[in-house]
Structure formats: C-alpha cells, structure tokens
Amino acid sequence: MRRRIGVALVLVALVALALLVPPFGGDYYVHIFALVFTNVILAASLRPSLTCGQLNIGHSAFMSVGAYTSALLAKNLAVPFEISLLCGALLATVVGLAIGYPSLRLRGVYFAMVTVAFVEVIRLIAQLWVPLTRGMSGLSGIPKPSVLGMTLTTRASQYHLVLVLMLVILVVLWKLEHSRLGLIWKSIGMADNLAQSLGVNIARYKLMAFMLGCFFAGVAGAFYAHFIRFLFPPEFGFLMATNILVYNYVGGRGHFVGPIVGAVFLSLLSEPFRGSPYETIFFSIAMLLTILFLPGGLITLPRKLAELRSWRTASAPTPSPAA
Amino acid sequence: MPLLETRDLTRLFGGLAAVNRVDLTVDEGEIVGLIGPNGAGKTTCFNLLSGFLRPTRGSIAFDGRDITGLRAHQIAARGLVRTFQLTTLFQEMTALENVLAGLHLHSGKGPRQVLFSRRDFPADEIARGRDVLEFTGLASHADQLSRNLPHGHQRVLGIAMALAARPRLLLLDEPVTGMNLDESGRVMDLVKTIRSRGTTILLVEHNMKAVMGTCERIVVLNFGQKLAEGTPTEVSTSPQVIQAYLGTGVGHA
Numbered sequence: 001m002r003r004r005i006g007v008a009l010v011l012v013a014l015v016a017l018a019l020l021v022p023p024f025g026g027d028y029y030v031h032i033f034a035l036v037f038t039n040v041i042l043a044a045s046l047r048p049s050l051t052c053g054q055l056n057i058g059h060s061a062f063m064s065v066g067a068y069t070s071a072l073l074a075k076n077l078a079v080p081f082e083i084s085l086l087c088g089a090l091l092a093t094v095v096g097l098a099i100g101y102p103s104l105r106l107r108g109v110y111f112a113m114v115t116v117a118f119v120e121v122i123r124l125i126a127q128l129w130v131p132l133t134r135g136m137s138g139l140s141g142i143p144k145p146s147v148l149g150m151t152l153t154t155r156a157s158q159y160h161l162v163l164v165l166m167l168v169i170l171v172v173l174w175k176l177e178h179s180r181l182g183l184i185w186k187s188i189g190m191a192d193n194l195a196q197s198l199g200v201n202i203a204r205y206k207l208m209a210f211m212l213g214c215f216f217a218g219v220a221g222a223f224y225a226h227f228i229r230f231l232f233p234p235e236f237g238f239l240m241a242t243n244i245l246v247y248n249y250v251g252g253r254g255h256f257v258g259p260i261v262g263a264v265f266l267s268l269l270s271e272p273f274r275g276s277p278y279e280t281i282f283f284s285i286a287m288l289l290t291i292l293f294l295p296g297g298l299i300t301l302p303r304k305l306a307e308l309r310s311w312r313t314a315s316a317p318t319p320s321p322a323a
Numbered sequence: 324m325p326l327l328e329t330r331d332l333t334r335l336f337g338g339l340a341a342v343n344r345v346d347l348t349v350d351e352g353e354i355v356g357l358i359g360p361n362g363a364g365k366t367t368c369f370n371l372l373s374g375f376l377r378p379t380r381g382s383i384a385f386d387g388r389d390i391t392g393l394r395a396h397q398i399a400a401r402g403l404v405r406t407f408q409l410t411t412l413f414q415e416m417t418a419l420e421n422v423l424a425g426l427h428l429h430s431g432k433g434p435r436q437v438l439f440s441r442r443d444f445p446a447d448e449i450a451r452g453r454d455v456l457e458f459t460g461l462a463s464h465a466d467q468l469s470r471n472l473p474h475g476h477q478r479v480l481g482i483a484m485a486l487a488a489r490p491r492l493l494l495l496d497e498p499v500t501g502m503n504l505d506e507s508g509r510v511m512d513l514v515k516t517i518r519s520r521g522t523t524i525l526l527v528e529h530n531m532k533a534v535m536g537t538c539e540r541i542v543v544l545n546f547g548q549k550l551a552e553g554t555p556t557e558v559s560t561s562p563q564v565i566q567a568y569l570g571t572g573v574g575h576a
Contacts, residue, residue, distance in 0.1 A: 190414055
C-alpha cells in the first residue's frame with residue numbers, strides 16, 4: 001500500500017514537473033520536451049513487440065506513414081487534425097498488418113531484416129513519389145494541430161497536446177501489459193513453442209502486438225508532422241529506427257518504465273548533437289556502455305549501485321569512481 | 324475407436340523420410356512407449372502429432388476427428404498436449420506462474436476476453452495451479468523462479484504445465500533424460516498416476532528400464548519406419564529390434 005502511494009506521488013510529481021516546463025522553460029525547452037515525449041511514445045509502443053521476441057528495427061517507417069498521411073490529408077484536403085491523426089495511425093496499422101502478417105513466421109534476425117528493408121522501402125517511397133510528398137525538397141506548409149476546431153498556435157499548447165497524447169498512450173500500454181494479454185506476450189517471448197503447445201495462437205498475438213505498436217507510432221508521427229510542420233524522408237530512416245530500439249535497450253527491457261527512461265535520457269543527452277554525425281556516435285557509445293556495464297538497462301542502475309555500495313562496505317574502501 | 328490413430332504418416336526432409344508410412348494407434352487409457360535408436364524419427368513423429376510440423380503424407384485422427392494439418396495451438400486446445408525434450412519453461416516466471424500459464428493459455432479465450440480480463444489470477448485458478456504442483460510434488464517450490472529449480476524439478480514442471488492444460492492425451496518427449504535412478508523412478512510413478520487419473524500417455528524415452536517398467540505397449544521405430552510393436556517382453560526379445568539397437572549388419576530400411 002505504501003509503495004502504491006509512493007508510486008502515485010512520483011507520477012504526480014513528474015506530471016507537475018512536465019506542466020512547469022512551458023511557464024518556466026521558454027519555447028526552446030518546450031520544443032525539446034515535445035520531441036522527447038514523441039520519442040517516449042515511439043519507444044513505449046515498440047515494447048509489446050519486443051516482449052513477444054520480435055526484433056523490430058523498422059518502427060520509424062510506421063511513424064513516417066502516420067506523419068505523411070496526416071500531413072497530406074490536412075494540407076491538401078483540409079481534414080481536421082483529430083481525423084487526420086487517426087487516419088495516419090490507422091494507415092500505419094494497416095501497413096503494419098501488411099508487413100507483419102507475412103513475416104510472422106520469421107524469427108530473430110530474419111524478422112529484423114524484413115523490418116530494416118521496410119524502413120528503406122518507405123523512405124524511398126517518400127523520397128521518390130515527388131508529386132505527392134515533394135521528395136527530397138521536403139513537405140512543408142503543414143497546418144498546425146487543432147483540437148475541436150481550435151488551432152493550437154502556441155508552442156505551449158502543442159506541448160500540452162503531446163503531453164496528453166503521451167499520458168493516454170502510456171496508460172493504455174500499461175493496462176495492456178498488465179492484463180492477460182501482457183502475460184501471453186511475455187510467455188511468447190520466453191518460449192514461443194511452449195506457449196503454442198499450451199494452446200496459444202502465437203501468430204495472432206504477435207500480430208496484435210506489432211499492429212498496436214504501428215498504431216501508436218502512427219500517432220507519434222502525425223503529431224510530429226503538425227508540430228515540426230516540415231517532413232523530410234531521410235529523417236525517418238534507419239537511424240531513427242535504431243534509436244527507438246536503443247531507447248528500449250538502454251532504458252531496460254525488464255520493466256515498463258525502461259523505454260520511457262531510455263527515451264527521455266537519451267533524447268535529452270543527444271540534443272546537442274541532433275542532426276550531426278556525432279548523434280550516431282553518441283547512440284553507439286550509449287548502447288555499448290549499457291551492454292557492458294548495465295545489461296539490464298538504466299532502470300537497474302539503483303540496484304547496481306546498492307550492490308556496489310554493499311560490496312564496498314564489505315571490503316576495503318576504494319576511491320569512488322568518476323560520476 | 325482408438326484415441327489417436329495415424330495412417331501412412333510420412334514426413335520428408337528433402338529426400339530423407341524422417342517418418343515413413345507409420346501407422347500408430349493409441350487407445351484411451353494406455354501408456355504407450357515410442358522407442359528407437361537415435362535418428363529413428365521419434366521426435367519428428369511427436370512434432371507431427373502435436374502440429375509443430377505438417378505431414379508430407381498421411382493422416383492423423385484424434386478422438387475420431389481428423390487433425391491433420393491443424394496448428395499446434397488448435398491441437399493443444401483439443402486435448403493433445405506435449406512436453407519438450409529439452410527443458411522448455413517460462414524461465415523468468417515462478418513455478419506457480421508457469422502452471423497458471425498452462426491453465427490459462429489453454430482456456431480458449433479469444434483476444435477480446437484476454438484484453439478485458441485482469442492479469443491477477445482468480446483464487447480458484449490459483450488453487451487449481453497449487454493442486455497441480457501438489458500432485459507433481461513441486462508444491463514447496465511454487466514461488467521459486469523456474470530457472471532456479473534443479474534439472475529434475477524443471478522436467479517435472481514441464482509435465483505439470485502440460486497437465487494444467489488438461490490433456491486427454493499427453494505426449495512426453497524424453498521425460499526422464501538426464502535424471503538419476505531415483506528421480507526417474509519417481510517420474511515414471513508420476514506418469515502411472517497421471518494415467519490412472521484418466522489421461523492417456525504416449526512417451527518417447529531412451530531409458531529402457533523406465534520404458535519397459537512403465538509402458539504396456541511399445542512401438543519401435545527405425546529409419547522412420549515402424550519396426551516392431553508389442554508388449555515390453557515381445558519387443559525386447561524381437562531379433563529385429565535387437566539388431567537395430569546393436570547395429571549389427573544393415574538395419575531394416
């Protein structure tokens with residue numbers, strides 16, 4: 001019970017902190033945190049698929065589908081933001097079905113290869129279908145997001161929008177992970193043949209996890225499109241896809257908060273390198289350090305530190321390592 | 324009517340017939356052993372029966388209904404449940420959770436019911452799970468992570484999970500491999516008790532002592548074909564079987 005109250009307090013404090021960003025942070029931080037939250041949605045929505053043991057290195061493709069769909073509908077057909085966002089997410093889901101269904105039988109690396117190839121296919125379509133997407137000139141003039149007919153003109157209001165989107169999505173994903181569905185995903189990830197022999201239709205549940213991720217990636221993409229208001233095909237390439245995966249691994253696979261921690265931590269730290277070649281180096285080093293020193297991800301850091309401390313008090317005192 | 328009946332069951336891997344025209348029947352209430360030298364096709368046979376592989380030719384009937392070509396989960400749902408040769412468990416779950424997974428997963432709930440159900444198991448399911456653990460002698464390990472259990476217990480847990488899925492026919496793939504005499508004796512006793520509770524059993528095993536002491540009928544496979552069939556005494560005195568096992572001359576192919 002005390003633990004539950006503690007968790008609730010921490011959550012309230014975090015949301016309060018998030019709400020303090022617009023009044024105190026200024027547009028720069030509002031902008032950055034809006035992107036951080038987009039990354040959180042992307043990372044968290046990849047988790048169900050990873051839990052099932054599907055190494056999906058193509059999540060950015062579904063973000064791209066959501067982004068372009070919503071942007072084009074809003075720009076060319078003046079579709080309201082809520083509807084265009086939903087259409088983007090749904091199309092991403094349908095595309096997810098089309099790519100997920102035939103590749104369900106593939107495992108591990110083979111599945112990963114299909115998703116990598118798919119990222120490139122989507123990128124090339126966005127790049128080469130110039131009449132629709134403007135290709136490498138980039139798609140600009142995307143309307144700002146609106147809610148119930150009111151255009152969200154200020155950065156702060158857009159920030160609140162993505163904050164709400166993120167919170168809703170996280171609650172949904174949390175609920176799913178802690179339902180029987182989550183248990184089934186977990187069992188498939190641990191031993192799919194055993195799950196099958198106990199009567200689980202693993203193909204169906206894997207596809208569900210995959211499509212769910214596609215839907216939320218589509219939502220994230222749609223928000224991104226109307227927030228940045230400029231879409232450029234290479235942005236949704238392989239680099240972005242691996243970053244989403246890295247958020248999950250650096251944050252930690254063992255707990256729901258893993259991808260959230262990973263996404264927040266890495267997006268904030270990598271901010272100075274955004275768009276430069278150093279970004280790749282930064283992510284590689286982060287991944288390497290995690291694998292070497294924290295195989296369970298950042299979420300295992302407190303436990304690791306406690307272990308270290310007890311070890312140190314047990315043995316002779318040693319100089320503390322650099323922070 | 325036999326509980327399980329295969330006709331002309333064949334599986335080719337490339338040009339190799341891993342299982343070749345096998346007619347196999349198992350009657351309700353029997354304990355049948357499937358034996359044969361390494362590579363005889365026993366495990367392939369199990370994979371065909373449980374739907375992990377599709378037969379190239381032939382048919383499988385369970386309880387009078389054709390189940391040829393059904394998927395593994397569909398076959399499991401009909402009451403034909405298997406265990407695995409290697410220790411296959413949900414490693415990061417406790418023993419009780421493993422059994423609960425077996426209880427729940429077979430329940431035939433569709434995605435919609437799964438979606439709106441809580442993860443916490445209702446008290447009656449937990450009670451049933453504990454019953455299964457009690458029955459298999461694992462009650463005192465209920466809350467241990469399954470990967471931390473000793474090998475023998477892990478194998479028994481595999482059987483417990485299959486039992487939780489309430490099989491009518493239980494396929495046991497090498498249940499006592501890697502166990503000492505004492506452990507394997509206990510597992511074979513467990514197998515007999517399972518049968519006496521109404522579950523039919525078909526098992527693959529290399530431990531001849533265990534097989535001969537437990538099975539009423541034995542089917543011998545060699546090079547994918549049925550070589551002999553009969554009581555343990557008949558089989559163990561059959562010259563063909565002795566030849567196949569000792570490898571003198573050319574086996575019957």
